[in-house]
Amino acid sequence: MAHDTSYTDQDFKIVGSRPPRPDGIDKVTGRARYGADVSAPGQLVGRVLRSPHAHAKIRKIDTSRAQKLKGVKAVITSKDLPDLTEGNRGNYDILENCMAREHALYDGHAVAAVAAVDEQTARKALKLIKVDYKVLPHVTDVDAAMQDDAPVVQPHIQHDGKPSNICNVSQFGHGDVEAGFAQADVIVEKTYKTEQTHQGYIEPHACLASVGPDGQGELWVTTQGHFTVRNLCASLLGMDIAKLKVTSSEIGGGFGGKTHIWTEPLALALSRKANLPVKLVMSREDVFKGSGPTCSTSMDIKIGAKKDGTVTAASATLRYHAGPHPGPWGMLGGMTAWACYDFENVQSIAYDVLVNRPKVAAYRAPSAPMAAFGVESTMDLVAEAIGMDPVDFRIKNAAKEGTRASYGPTYGPIGIGPTLEAVKNHPHMRARLGKNQGRGMACGFWFNFGGQTCTDLNIGVDGSVNLTVGTVDVGGARASMSLIAAEELGIPYDQVKCNVGDTASLGHNDTTEGSRGTFSSGMATIFAARNAIEEMKARAAKTWEIDIEDIEWRDGAAHAMGMQHSNLAPLSLAEIAGASPGTGGPIAGHNEVVADGAGVSFASHICDVEVDPETGATRVIRYTVVQDAGKAIHPDYVEGQFQGGAAQGIGWALNEEYVYGEDGCLQNPSFLDYRIPVCSDLPFIDTEILEIPNPNHPYGIRGVGETSIVPPLAAIGNAVSSAVGVRLDHTPMSPPRVLKAIKEKQAGG
Amino acid sequence: MRYEAPSTTREASALLANAKGKAVVLAGGTDLLARLKSGDIEPDLVVDIKRIDTTQSIKRMASGFRIGASVPCVEIGRSAALKRAWPGVVEAAQLIGSDQIQGRCTIAGNLCNASPAADSVPALIAAGAKASVVGTAGRRTVAVEKITTGPGKTSLGKDEIVESINLPKRPPRTGDAYLRFTPRTEMDIAVVGAGVCLTLNGKGEVSKARVVLGAVAPTAVIVADAANAIIGSRLEDSALAEMAAACEAACNPIDDMRGTIEFRTDVSGVLAKRAAKIAYQRAGGK
Numbered sequence A: 001m002a003h004d005t006s007y008t009d010q011d012f013k014i015v016g017s018r019p020p021r022p023d024g025i026d027k028v029t030g031r032a033r034y035g036a037d038v039s040a041p042g043q044l045v046g047r048v049l050r051s052p053h054a055h056a057k058i059r060k061i062d063t064s065r066a067q068k069l070k071g072v073k074a075v076i077t078s079k080d081l082p083d084l085t086e087g088n089r090g091n092y093d094i095l096e097n098c099m100a101r102e103h104a105l106y107d108g109h110a111v112a113a114v115a116a117v118d119e120q121t122a123r124k125a126l127k128l129i130k131v132d133y134k135v136l137p138h139v140t141d142v143d144a145a146m147q148d149d150a151p152v153v154q155p156h157i158q159h160d161g162k163p164s165n166i167c168n169v170s171q172f173g174h175g176d177v178e179a180g181f182a183q184a185d186v187i188v189e190k191t192y193k194t195e196q197t198h199q200g201y202i203e204p205h206a207c208l209a210s211v212g213p214d215g216q217g218e219l220w221v222t223t224q225g226h227f228t229v230r231n232l233c234a235s236l237l238g239m240d241i242a243k244l245k246v247t248s249s250e251i252g253g254g255f256g257g258k259t260h261i262w263t264e265p266l267a268l269a270l271s272r273k274a275n276l277p278v279k280l281v282m283s284r285e286d287v288f289k290g291s292g293p294t295c296s297t298s299m300d301i302k303i304g305a306k307k308d309g310t311v312t313a314a315s316a317t318l319r320y321h322a323g324p325h326p327g328p329w330g331m332l333g334g335m336t337a338w339a340c341y342d343f344e345n346v347q348s349i350a351y352d353v354l355v356n357r358p359k360v361a362a363y364r365a366p367s368a369p370m371a372a373f374g375v376e377s378t379m380d381l382v383a384e385a386i387g388m389d390p391v392d393f394r395i396k397n398a399a400k401e402g403t404r405a406s407y408g409p410t411y412g413p414i415g416i417g418p419t420l421e422a423v424k425n426h427p428h429m430r431a432r433l434g435k436n437q438g439r440g441m442a443c444g445f446w447f448n449f450g451g452q453t454c455t456d457l458n459i460g461v462d463g464s465v466n467l468t469v470g471t472v473d474v475g476g477a478r479a480s481m482s483l484i485a486a487e488e489l490g491i492p493y494d495q496v497k498c499n500v501g502d503t504a505s506l507g508h509n510d511t512t513e514g515s516r517g518t519f520s521s522g523m524a525t526i527f528a529a530r531n532a533i534e535e536m537k538a539r540a541a542k543t544w545e546i547d548i549e550d551i552e553w554r555d556g557a558a559h560a561m562g563m564q565h566s567n568l569a570p571l572s573l574a575e576i577a578g579a580s581p582g583t584g585g586p587i588a589g590h591n592e593v594v595a596d597g598a599g600v601s602f603a604s605h606i607c608d609v610e611v612d613p614e615t616g617a618t619r620v621i622r623y624t625v626v627q628d629a630g631k632a633i634h635p636d637y638v639e640g641q642f643q644g645g646a647a648q649g650i651g652w653a654l655n656e657e658y659v660y661g662e663d664g665c666l667q668n669p670s671f672l673d674y675r676i677p678v679c680s681d682l683p684f685i686d687t688e689i690l691e692i693p694n695p696n697h698p699y700g701i702r703g704v705g706e707t708s709i710v711p712p713l714a715a716i717g718n719a720v721s722s723a724v725g726v727r728l729d730h731t732p733m734s735p736p737r738v739l740k741a742i743k744e745k746q747a748g749g
Numbered sequence B: 001m002r003y004e005a006p007s008t009t010r011e012a013s014a015l016l017a018n019a020k021g022k023a024v025v026l027a028g029g030t031d032l033l034a035r036l037k038s039g040d041i042e043p044d045l046v047v048d049i050k051r052i053d054t055t056q057s058i059k060r061m062a063s064g065f066r067i068g069a070s071v072p073c074v075e076i077g078r079s080a081a082l083k084r085a086w087p088g089v090v091e092a093a094q095l096i097g098s099d100q101i102q103g104r105c106t107i108a109g110n111l112c113n114a115s116p117a118a119d120s121v122p123a124l125i126a127a128g129a130k131a132s133v134v135g136t137a138g139r140r141t142v143a144v145e146k147i148t149t150g151p152g153k154t155s156l157g158k159d160e161i162v163e164s165i166n167l168p169k170r171p172p173r174t175g176d177a178y179l180r181f182t183p184r185t186e187m188d189i190a191v192v193g194a195g196v197c198l199t200l201n202g203k204g205e206v207s208k209a210r211v212v213l214g215a216v217a218p219t220a221v222i223v224a225d226a227a228n229a230i231i232g233s234r235l236e237d238s239a240l241a242e243m244a245a246a247c248e249a250a251c252n253p254i255d256d257m258r259g260t261i262e263f264r265t266d267v268s269g270v271l272a273k274r275a276a277k278i279a280y281q282r283a284g285g286k
Ligand SMILES: Cc1cc2nc3c(=O)[nH]c(=O)nc-3n(C[C@H](O)[C@H](O)[C@H](O)COP(=O)(O)OP(=O)(O)OC[C@H]3O[C@@H](n4cnc5c(N)ncnc54)[C@H](O)[C@@H]3O)c2cc1C
Pocket: B024, B025, B026, B027, B028, B029, B030, B031, B032, B033, B034, B049, B069, B095, B096, B097, B098, B101, B104, B105, B106, B107, B108, B109, B110, B111, B112, B113, B114, B117, B118, B119, B120, B156, B160, B161, B162, B163, B187, B188, B189, B190
């Protein structure tokens, strides 16, 4: 049934309140079950052998000694995962990433796996596997990989008619940038670099796989999208989609890194071979080396402006590394780079480049933070050059309703202008700064996404409501969905219990990515509830023996309308549910939808830092996030998303980075040396929610999960640069880098 | 792997002496367990010293303090007398890890683990601490700086155990301090550490000093030139600058993902100056 998804300015009773989340107590008491918390009788321990080389030909793998070790029940290599992809290159790339075939393509690439009765045996078995490698030249740096003489990662990929690491070139924009630059009073052109970072989710990848001799299987897994995991694993292993049931566990963070499959097909293949359940939990080192971090980048940004602040032209050349297989990452950088602004002449050219590093996966607003670092740093430089306040400069050039975005579409109502005005008027902007302190601000954009969603709502005979959604709850979505169902049905929040259903209990749901969970499942929940209401009205009509048209649903009850029915007391949801066995059986609502019309999202951040001029150490002392949520269903969890994105952005800006050695191997695959911020590194992050309704959602919801990580790199870069009086152009702005910049400035006078 | 938890140091030492294959001492285990888990070492015998009562307490004596080798750092932080006497040592011990690590980790373990970045070691050396070492041949007392010989290497014999770390009685007009640099506020490894202990004469001039750097060489380094630079001074800027230069000259660090050579060298002087100022104040200098 088609529903009207347009925004209606409805008055909310519960939506917008802040009740505790239903998964909260279990999570703080340790009862919640994550990926590694489930066991099966007779389960084996799975372990993966990984390449110690950045690039190598695999001549031979000898597993015979491992297979003979007592307690080893299965050993697999790529031979146990035959290529069933039938020419689908995307799927082949996934298969090759899950388990190396002829070549190991990065340090940490899986080459074999074992299942054994316990961990010690599994570990011993890995040591007994002999891999004969022929080490090949490697390349890990994005700029080096673009050189003509660079080692080629995937010989089948061509650029300009010859094998190359450049696997995609995309271009966006409009107008004539050359003509635009010719009109500029001031042109600033600068090159930036950002190092590779990892999502840093606290829970490592973990799963429990079981495949029987009848070809039926089950998988318990920590993921952002169990339907995606099911479809991909079934296809790689040659199983029917319906015969693989995937259940998503509670998830200890994903941020894009759990939108994909890594060791899951290996666990299934091991289980199939051993004919026993296999639990496979990654170590932290495995996570750093063998999952999907984001790209490193190198960028040239150029902006020309008139003295009055009008930008006449802007261009960006972006180089993003993709890992060993092509991805859309450079393209997304190119699309997002200028999205905050209304420029007449604008262009971005983006390159995706293969390197011998792990496959890149999405990381919260993937690719946007890096481009924003280059663009927003340069915006500040231009503002300075023309002597204009950086906020006013951005306000003057901000995109608005009707602006043609640099990546193509024309915007509807959007929040960039309002977030900038809110920043301009925020007390944070007027607070006094102390010695060695600096302030910066920056803007960010993310598209958001809708996609396929399928939701069930079942009403129990006692009037309590089970809402089953298929979008994994990564940030409090079950609370938001319960609020929406309660709002529609007119019942208290506590009367609704929201569950995430497994793949056997619902139709396909796209992965929780692109900030789509609350937008799309929220939409499906509204319509599922409205379906159930129609059914309850029908039951009331039957009970009262009146026309359904004479019944209205209000305040959680069916009300008969009109004078002739004034003697009929309302029938509550609980009363209708209680009578349901005799009025037609269970009452349910259902909805499946492709949620189109995700509302774009904008944010502006303000940040104060203090830099120790003798050590280059930066402390963030105050941070404010202003973002458009469309409609904040549960403001606590909207604020949580704002704060979480800012916290990750702060880590990225200041300390996080993949450090590769000359040998192409990762030097810091641990939380000790890959430094995400700890609690005491962060100030309390202030938030301000703006609500500019998305016209394409009944409640006006926009996604809120990602945009918050887009501005921090640049906001901190602008703040640090202002504190030390020299422009930082390379993240992370770690103490050695900042101290070096300070010393170079001092040496230069 | 065999696990033993003897109740005397002699027994422990005998177990180690007679062990076939690799034997290791276990104190708090915050280094050892991580290495066992990662498969970095696979010992045949683990000798836990936490049941040995002579290792279990902090004793205050006429000659100073005796800190048992299995006393967790949280206890060091709770000892008001120790804090009054050697605040630099206590601060250094309290920098190790986090609350959870503090409940287990020991300064003897920190020393015997022999990491160049061990936080308590520069502070202990600056304060003139000694290790009481027990082996099958008996007991010997060794200056702390003599224990570590290189990354992961010590001068201890196979059968030897550090039973306690002994701190002298604090001389009059003496103060100590330890500072480290880490990119994060906690849960991090020192990129540079600086321990300073100094004694003032009646005129408020530095009469004796010890400046010790951590994480800038294979072992903690005692920088005699840095100490000499401030002896006779009231920490005037010129003396501090000379001390910083001496520290930078004494650095022999590695370039790694934790810090560049250039950075470690620069920051060693900065931290030594800052630590010296704190120690000076603690010694009663104005
Ligand atoms: C999360 C985390 C954070 C950390 N942070 C820091 C930090 O900030 N600063 C820092 O310096 N260290 C840090 N460490 C390292 C470690 O906590 C310290 O080195 C600690 O002091 C070790 O003490 P322990 O008692 O746990 O040693 P153990 O692990 O028990 O032993 C360490 C080594 O010393 C040997 N050993 C122990 N006691 C004796 C003895 N009495 N005689 C002879 N040999 C002995 C053991 O055989 C072993 O080789 C950290 C570790 C972790 C896991």
